[in-house]
Structures are given as structure tokens and as C-alpha cells.
Amino acid sequence: MKFTLSIFIFLALFNTLKAQDQKVLDSLENVYSISKDDKLKLKVSGDLCWSYGSVNFDKALFYGNAELLLAQKLKDSASIALAYSDIGNTYTRVNNLKEALNYHLKSLALRDKLGLKAKAAGSISNISIIYKQLGNYKEALDYMHRSLKIYEEAGDEVKQALVLGNISNVYMNYEKYAAAKESYDKVIDLAKKNKTTSLLASGYSGLMKYNFQLKKYDQALRSGKMAAKYLDDLNMKSDLAAVYNTIGQVYYEKGNYTEAIKYNNNSLRFREFMKDKLGIASCYKNLGACYAKLKDYPKAEQYINKSITIFKELNSKDYLREAYTILANVFEEKQDYINSLKFFKEGAAMKDSIYNKQTTDKISELQITYQTEKKIQQIALLNKENKIQKLLLLKRNIFLSLAIGVLVITLLFGFLLFKSIKLKQASRLQAEVILQQDLATKAVLNAEENERRRISGELHDGLGQMFSAVKMNLSALTDDLTFKNESSKEMFGKTLNLVDESCKEVRLISHQMAPNVLLKSGLATAVRDFISKIDARKLKINLETFGLQQRLDQNVETVLYRVIQETVNNVIKHSGANSLDIQLTKDEEGINAMIEDNGKGFDTASLEKFEGIGLKNIRSRVEYLKGSVDFSSTLHSGTLVAIHIPL
The missing domain is CATH 1.25.40.10 (Tetratricopeptide repeat domain)
Known part of the structure; x- marks a missing residue:
């Protein structure tokens, strides 16, 4: 216990270091090799992957893969996503962009699925950098602005500065130099404000490229050497190699080829080490x-x-x-x-x-x-003739090019106009089809609810009243009847009990078909009332609700109530479960319902085999509200039904 505590204290100190100290890395490698605690090894392998990323590609990749295997072994989805990101960053640093993009896309998909918004922004930012390096600037800017918006909402200035630096680099490729300079200055201001050395290096590196493009070579050298100083302090070899390379280009343009060779050799040494x-x-x-x-x-x-x-x-x-x-x-x-x-x-x-x-x-x-x-003599004799032929050919080519250009533009304009009309027609048709589908679905659901209310009323006011009258009449006859024996009297008593049970059953069915509590008190109270009538000895149901203090739209409450009712009935009929958890939450994005049982489950790959009228009703009701429903289950491990209704 004492040893483990000291390791955690050591790791906390490691995270505050700004330079990659090899002694620290050696100590971490020692911890990784001797520890039996998978959670500790997972943390250490991730730190080693990140730290070696700028120093030693082979070691970084080894510890990144070790991090991924440990996360998968622990079934820790968030750590799996982090491992994908660490491996992607490792490949990015050696310009293996195809592999880097593959791992970062995996990380983003998993983080989105887990709802890790801030972490997803990191993946989005990494993907944007790769698209920029691939020359796909439109995709790069789209991803960069997505991540910047998330960091601005979170108030994370350090991450904002990272993204602004990447956006500046894209502006440089678009030759929007003023916008790039403005963003680089913001990066430096935020880096100084937050005392972040790596961001200062990034900002000065960007200013170096900006000044280089505008042929301000002395300013470029000053910015580049500032960036190199910070990167050297941080021992970030791959980034330092890129800066040295650009400094070499600046000296080349200034005509100082000896200094250019010196910096290019420094860059080469680091890049050979990084492979x-x-x-x-x-x-x-x-x-x-x-x-x-x-x-x-x-x-x-x-x-x-x-x-x-x-x-x-x-x-x-x-x-x-x-x-x-x-x-x-x-x-x-x-x-x-x-x-x-x-x-x-x-x-x-x-x-x-x-x-x-x-x-x-x-x-x-x-x-x-x-x-x-x-053939000097031959060319001299043919020069005049060649010039005349070239002039004639040039005139003819210009005329043909203009004619072809006008024709192509006319055809292109006509084609685009035709496509635009067709797209508008298709869009209107699709909108009308969707509207009709929504109206049809709404009509079916309204008809179903009206029929439920009608049948409920008939049961309660018709059959229910008749049963009550029968019970009252039979009870009145009890005193006037003389039974031949005790057996006849007992039979009469059982008949009275059956009539009484029938009254209760009719009232229960009537209530389930059109529960008054749903109309009066809302969704949460109606669901709680519904599950209170289920025998807890056979199925224990836990209900949690969050954010449902205010009433919802009547259609939303009715549909969700029916979906939950159908789902619970499916659990009772088919799952063999003895425990059921229901969670209803409402937030800014919509309403979420999670229904999880501990029953026998089923193979979701064969969902169509199990999808009877009940599951189809659930899907159609949720789709009517533009929501989504997911069934997650494995054999012998229970079933989770996740429903999301946007508001």
C-alpha cells in the first residue's frame, strides 16, 4: 500500500513537468515492468506513449499498443478511446497520416458514443490537423471550428490556443496572411496568460512561417529561434526538427547556405532518430x-x-x-x-x-x-518561319479556346440550371412525402389512443357497472337464500368472489388503457402508478426520474407512457428477469429513457426474429416523435433499451 501510494505521488509530480526528463521516463518504464496493477499500468503506458511521441517513435508505438490492450482487457471504453488517440498522435508525428487518421476517427466515434464532449473535441482537433497535412483544407477548417466552439463553451483557453494555431496554418495555405497573423498573435497572448511553454513554441513557429511567406526573413529568424528555444527546453524532437527545417529555408533564401546546411543537418538528425x-x-x-x-x-x-x-x-x-x-x-x-x-x-x-x-x-x-x-546553323535559318507559324497557331488556338470556352460555359450553366430545378422538385416531393407520413402516423396513433379511451370508457361505464350491479344483487340475495348444505353456501361465496375479482380486473384494464393519472399528473407519476401495480415479488422495479418537474407535451407523454408500458410487458412475458431499472431524464437536448433488465437477453444480430408487433409498435411510436430507440443485449446478460426523444 505504501509503495502504491508513492507511485501515485510520483505520477502526479510527473504530470507537472514541462520537460521530458529521460530519468523520469526510465522510472516510469520501471513502474510499468514491475507493477501487477492493470489500472496503474494503463495510466503509466499512456503517459509513456505520449512522452515518447516526440522523442522515440518505436517506444511510443509500443506503449500505445500496450495501453490499448490493457484498456480492452479492463473493458474501459473511455481509456480505449484515449489509447486510440495516443496511437494516432504517434503516427502523426512521423507523418504516417493514413494510420493517424484511422485511429483518431475510431477515438472520435467512441467518445461521441460515450458522450465525452470535451474529449471528442480533442479528437476533432487532431483529425483537422491531419486533413490539413493531407491538403484537404475545407475538411480541416470544418473540424477545427467544431472543436474551437466546444473549447470556447468550456472556457478552456489552452485548447482554444491549440486550435487557433491550427486554423492559422490553414489560413497560411489559403494565403490569408492577415487573418493568420491575427490568430498567431492570439495564440501567443493565450500562451503567456496561461504560462504554457508548448503553446508559446507553437505561436512563434507560426509567426516564423508567416514572416517567411512575406519574405521578412530577419523577423522569421527571430520568431523561429524563439520557437526552437522553447522546443529544445521541452525536448520535443519532432517539432524541433520542423522548426530547424524552416530556419534552414530562411537562411537559404538569405543566401547564407552554410547556416542553411547547419540547420538542415540538425533537422535531419532528429528526423532520422524519429524514423x-x-x-x-x-x-x-x-x-x-x-x-x-x-x-x-x-x-x-x-x-x-x-x-x-x-x-x-x-x-x-x-x-x-x-x-x-x-x-x-x-x-x-x-x-x-x-x-x-x-x-x-x-x-x-x-x-x-x-x-x-x-x-x-x-x-x-x-x-x-x-x-x-x-545544329546552330539549322535553327538560325528556321527561326523566322517558326515565329510566323507560332503566331498563326497562337491566333487559331486562342479563337478555338474562346469558342470552346463559351460553349462549355453555356452547357455547364444549362446543366446546373437543370440540376437545380430537379433538386428543388425532389426536395419538395420528399418534404411532402415526409409530411404525409407524419400525418398518417399521427392519425394512426391518435385513432389508437381514441379507441383505447372509448374501450376504456365502455369497460368502466358499461361492463364494469354491470359487474358491480351483479355483485350488489347477489350480495342482497345472501340473506334471503336458504342453502341445502354448506357446500352450496361455499359455492355461492366463491361465485361472489369471482364477480368481485372480475370487477377489479375490468377496472384495472380500463385504467391501463386510458390512465387518468397520466392526464392529471404527468408522465413520471403515471409510470410510477403503473409499476406500483406489478407484483414486486416476481419483478422488482426501480424507477429514477430527473428533470421532469414540468409537464411535457401531451403527445410526448402519451407515446412515452405507451412505449414504457409495452417494454415492461415484454420484460414480464419474455425475459425471465426478476429486476428492472427504469431511468427517465430530461435535459436541454431532449428526453432519455433507459430500461434495463437482468433477464436472459437475446442476440441483437438476430433482432428481426424477435421483432413482433410489440417492438414494431415501440419503434413506430418513437419514430413518430423523431426520436431513436436502440436495443442492446447479449445472451444471458439482460437487455438495455435506450430511447431518446428530441425537444
Whole structure:
């Protein structure tokens, strides 16, 4: 006990550390290896996965998978979602975006299911970053604003700053530099206010990229070195590698190639340690570009070729195009026009079908230069003729392009107009169908309730009164009748009792079909009155209600009462349960009803086999109120019916 307490004190201290201290990590690994407590190991493995995420990919992934296995073993859904998120972050840091997105989507789905709103916002934020890295900026911004709204409602300024930093990065890609600068400044202000070093690093890193894009290289260096200082203090190797890489690019643009090589090598060292293939190849490309500027062509070719090999393996076309262009320039400087032309064409091919005037002009220039080296005289004689032909061809192409463009725009406009009309018609038709379905459902339910009330009235006022009269008449005859023997007298007494029981049964059925208490006192009181009439020796029912002090709409109360009544009857008839829990809650989003028994259950994969009139009635009534109903059950483990009605 003393040992366990000391471990928890140690973990609390660990969570306050701002730097990733290797001694602390070693101590945690020791705790993980010797502990027999699965809950403690789960906590430690999660901390190790997160801490190693910026330092050592292999260890981070190992402890992330260990965290997931322990959470699954403990059947702890919230911890399973956290493990998915930790593993996703690990893959993100080494640019394995496909795996990262897969794990974060799993985490989001589970957190949404569990109602963990704040945690779900974290998953949404992580997904947005991945979409941004994949170049899907629209999806990225949608997810970012979703998470920002949640954090603003919760008043979590640290998380707001994280999301604002990500939004700024997207603005940079859209070239909305003023908006990006404003968001980066907010990040820094919130980071200083909350004394969060990692956010300061993020904010200054963003300002570095902003100044770099606007060619304010001195400001970019100041911001970048501030970010690098904070990241170095935190020992966040993967983020530090990215900042070093950008600082190297700034020095490259300033013409200080020696400093650019220094920072690119620092970035490369971290990325090799993290096994970040895309980052490694990017560093090779940048180093090759620097050596090309220093006219060290062997080294330039060596680094560029190494980067091309990795870019091909990762199918990174944008990076590959840049590498081919740099290599083409190297061969052009060496006056090797054949290879220069070859690699400019390779770079142009990476653009697929996108027209790039600069690259095409460069290819044309190299073709002319190459031909000049071989046939200077021939080109001189053909120059005038080629110019005339080009002018004629250009005029014809312009005319054809304009004609085709007008035709395409006309057709496109007509097609869009046609589609718009069809969509409006389909929308109106669908709205009308839904309206008719709602009216039909409402009519059926109203008819059913009216029929229940009519039958209830007939039973109570007709058959019930007749039974009461029979009982009264028989009771009046008791004193006037002389029985032959005790057996006849006993038989007469039993007959009176049967009539009395029949009266009670008629009143009970009448009450269940149209309970006055529902009309007078509301849903909670009506349900409590209904279950009070069930024999607790056979089925013990616990009822909890929250937020139902105010009356609901009559239709809502009636439908929910019938659904609960039908569900309880199903439990009594089919489940073999001896305990039933009913929970009714009302919040801002709607009304929730949870009905759980400890009966024999059933296989929900074969729900259609069990779905008789009762379950269909439940579904149709709930759907009438635009609600949802879920049946969760396994054999021998009881059944949970979850109903949600929006308000």
C-alpha cells in the first residue's frame, strides 16, 4: 500500500513537468515492468506513449499498443478511446497520416458514443490537423471550428490556443496572411496568460512561417529561434526538427547556405532518430539545394537522389517534383543539357494534367539550348518561319479556346440550371412525402389512443357497472337464500368472489388503457402508478426520474407512457428477469429513457426474429416523435433499451 501510494505521488509530480526528463521516463518504464496493477499500468503506458511521441517513435508505438490492450482487457471504453488517440498522435508525428487518421476517427466515434464532449473535441482537433497535412483544407477548417466552439463553451483557453494555431496554418495555405497573423498573435497572448511553454513554441513557429511567406526573413529568424528555444527546453524532437527545417529555408533564401546546411543537418538528425521518412527526404532535398548553390555538384546530386528514392517510395508527388527541378538545375549548371531536360520533364510529369507555364517554358528553353549545341546553323535559318507559324497557331488556338470556352460555359450553366430545378422538385416531393407520413402516423396513433379511451370508457361505464350491479344483487340475495348444505353456501361465496375479482380486473384494464393519472399528473407519476401495480415479488422495479418537474407535451407523454408500458410487458412475458431499472431524464437536448433488465437477453444480430408487433409498435411510436430507440443485449446478460426523444 505504501509503495502504491508513492507511485501515485510520483505520477502526479510527473504530470507537472514541462520537460521530458529521460530519468523520469526510465522510472516510469520501471513502474510499468514491475507493477501487477492493470489500472496503474494503463495510466503509466499512456503517459509513456505520449512522452515518447516526440522523442522515440518505436517506444511510443509500443506503449500505445500496450495501453490499448490493457484498456480492452479492463473493458474501459473511455481509456480505449484515449489509447486510440495516443496511437494516432504517434503516427502523426512521423507523418504516417493514413494510420493517424484511422485511429483518431475510431477515438472520435467512441467518445461521441460515450458522450465525452470535451474529449471528442480533442479528437476533432487532431483529425483537422491531419486533413490539413493531407491538403484537404475545407475538411480541416470544418473540424477545427467544431472543436474551437466546444473549447470556447468550456472556457478552456489552452485548447482554444491549440486550435487557433491550427486554423492559422490553414489560413497560411489559403494565403490569408492577415487573418493568420491575427490568430498567431492570439495564440501567443493565450500562451503567456496561461504560462504554457508548448503553446508559446507553437505561436512563434507560426509567426516564423508567416514572416517567411512575406519574405521578412530577419523577423522569421527571430520568431523561429524563439520557437526552437522553447522546443529544445521541452525536448520535443519532432517539432524541433520542423522548426530547424524552416530556419534552414530562411537562411537559404538569405543566401547564407552554410547556416542553411547547419540547420538542415540538425533537422535531419532528429528526423532520422524519429524514423520520419518524409521528413528525412525533405532534409535531403534541402541539403541538395544548398550544395547546388555552393556549386558542390557531387554532394548536391547525392542528396537529391537520396530524397527522390524516398519520395518515390512514399508517392509524394509535390516533393518529388521539387527534387526533380533542383536536380535539373544542377545539370543545367554543369551544362549537361540532356540530363537537365530529362529531369525537368520528370518534374513536369509530377504535375499530372495541371498546366505549369514556368516549367513548360523552361523545358522549351532547354530543348532550344540542346539543339543549339548540335545544329546552330539549322535553327538560325528556321527561326523566322517558326515565329510566323507560332503566331498563326497562337491566333487559331486562342479563337478555338474562346469558342470552346463559351460553349462549355453555356452547357455547364444549362446543366446546373437543370440540376437545380430537379433538386428543388425532389426536395419538395420528399418534404411532402415526409409530411404525409407524419400525418398518417399521427392519425394512426391518435385513432389508437381514441379507441383505447372509448374501450376504456365502455369497460368502466358499461361492463364494469354491470359487474358491480351483479355483485350488489347477489350480495342482497345472501340473506334471503336458504342453502341445502354448506357446500352450496361455499359455492355461492366463491361465485361472489369471482364477480368481485372480475370487477377489479375490468377496472384495472380500463385504467391501463386510458390512465387518468397520466392526464392529471404527468408522465413520471403515471409510470410510477403503473409499476406500483406489478407484483414486486416476481419483478422488482426501480424507477429514477430527473428533470421532469414540468409537464411535457401531451403527445410526448402519451407515446412515452405507451412505449414504457409495452417494454415492461415484454420484460414480464419474455425475459425471465426478476429486476428492472427504469431511468427517465430530461435535459436541454431532449428526453432519455433507459430500461434495463437482468433477464436472459437475446442476440441483437438476430433482432428481426424477435421483432413482433410489440417492438414494431415501440419503434413506430418513437419514430413518430423523431426520436431513436436502440436495443442492446447479449445472451444471458439482460437487455438495455435506450430511447431518446428530441425537444
